Amino acid sequence: MMEAVAEPKSVYLQDFQARDRSAEPAWWETRREAAMQRFEAAGFPTRKVEAWKQTRLGNVTQEHFRPAPAPGSLGGAAEQRLAVVDDAVRIVLVDGILDTGRSDLERLPDGLRVRTLAAALQEDGGVAEQHLARHADAEPHPFLALNTAFTTEGTVIEVTSGAAPEQAIELVNIMTADSAGVASWPRVLIHGATSSEFTVVQRHEGADGAAYLTAPVTEVIAEANCNVRLFHYVDEGDSGSHLGVIHATLDRDAQLYAHAMHAGGQRVRNDIYVNLDGPGASATLNGLYLVHNGQFSDIHTWVRHNADHCSSRQLVKGVLEGKSESVFDGLIQVAKGAQKTDAEQENRNLLLSPKGLAHSNPRLEIYADDVKCGHGSTVGQLDEAAVFYMRTRGVSEEEARGVLTFAFANEMLDDMPLASLQTYEREALISLLPGEETVRKLL
């Protein structure tokens, strides 16, 4: 007992106790306190914690990241990339701070309500009070707990029953070159009422050179028969760390299509939790990580079949360049009684260099007996026979490798339902490839 008392408080607990909490409702403060306590009890994970043993946290746990006092200035390149998705409702955060000037919340279509987190917190008995931090926070995830404790900026999206807004919602998170030492805790709550259908795009992009931490949390509640499409694009700066969580809870017959792409960042990890809680719910998780020399990328999935007749499809591909490292760790958990489960998981990795290291860990926990579960995982290099075949047709070795790499990764982008984002992501893929010019012509 004495030792526990004498234990030093983490810098984050000190920050937590020092912050101004006057404007916040009591219910929210209670949830924040609980999260802070969870973090303080467990601390940052060491390599001994199973779920984090392969994640290279580096000095993230030693640094003391603080919210930016003011947003930095965007470079011209970032300015150009503010709007990617055509005709979207847009919210822009710069260095973790809402930029109202660059956001566009006008012209909201019928059935769609989009507010800032701060605005939604003020509503008594509203969606935030009902759902915020009441689903995701069941997960023991240190950065999720910190997000709940510290988030001030975020977005609350509600789609009413039966509504199917055509406009996508695009949430843009930009970290500037001025963001060294900055912590960004964006929080997104998405509530889709019965039989609603909608698309949310989240982009996280950062400038090179600044060692910042962004730890976004997205909580999705899909009511019965709701159809959610969620796109997550991460291209952090070469010194930036991104440790994010997407957490979806699906009621009966609800459908989730999630598409994640990691295009860059010194270290990027996303944990995607999907709870299939009602019969007939289904989830598709598509992921692609392109890991540059010296970078680390990690996708953890946690798909839980908690009801009967649910289906899930996970397909995650990775391309590793130079001395880089990746983790795919995928859980399929089938609860007792979740009969007629149909679950598949596949992870395929392409190493462009012998120095790349790809970890692939399928985890199946099956407690029901009438289920169909499949998984597969591969780590390999380009097919040298295919490279030679192309060369005998006059295509250079570099171009052959570029084309074959493109073909491998592009499978994840080929049938994306959002054309403007597809073009954008494809461009990110091509710019990484050897023989870029030829690949571009092949499109």
Add this chain to the structure above:
Amino acid sequence: MALLEIRNLHAEVDGEEILKGIDLSLDTGEVHAIMGPNGSGKSTLAKVIAGDPGYEVTDGEVLLDGNNVLEMEPEERAREGMFLGFQYPVEIPGVSNTYFLKAAANAIRKHRGEPEVDAAQFLKHVRERMQLVQMDESLLKRPVNTGFSGGEKKRNEIFQMAVLEPRLAILDETDSGLDIDALRTVSHGVNALRSPERSFLLITHYQRLLNYIVPDTVHVMVDGRIVKSGDKQLAIELEESGYSLFEEGSAA
């Protein structure tokens, strides 16, 4: 000067010598066939000429128009007008046949200092060439060889050759595994492309091919060496007598 001149070619894979001194001279406009039993090194010869990095050339020369081919990368050889039809064409998922051919055609044109192909003209050219091998147009949009039947893959090789119009085509067992209809189609494609400016080196296991593509010269290859050369009559004799006549110990 011969189009292709091979002198004392030795090559090995994983330290095992496969080609033990090949000499061969192929003039422009000629069709030569190389026949031989399994393991004689026929396919190795084709791959070594095309530049497969899996083989190491330990001695000898391969000249194309007097230029040393062994110092060229495989893609340079292709751009110089060489084409290898594969015994087992490789599947390239995700790359459509048309795009692939366009990349190949442009690489060759660039090498010659010509402008890139005009998209419409190229498509017209491609369609004409498809008819030569009676290939279904739907295969154009499909990824290269992916999910093709054995016969479709071989037709696709001849189709690619017809589009790229090489000076020297080396066809490695293009006839193996084909039914008679497919063999006729493939042979028709090759015969249609025979011209005074183009030479063929046919590697085959079966004499049957030579009923459809009549060669100027037939070489018999056994254990990494060419043991006999002659006219098409040699192939017919081989069909009757088998290779044992040429194999070690029984030659006398």
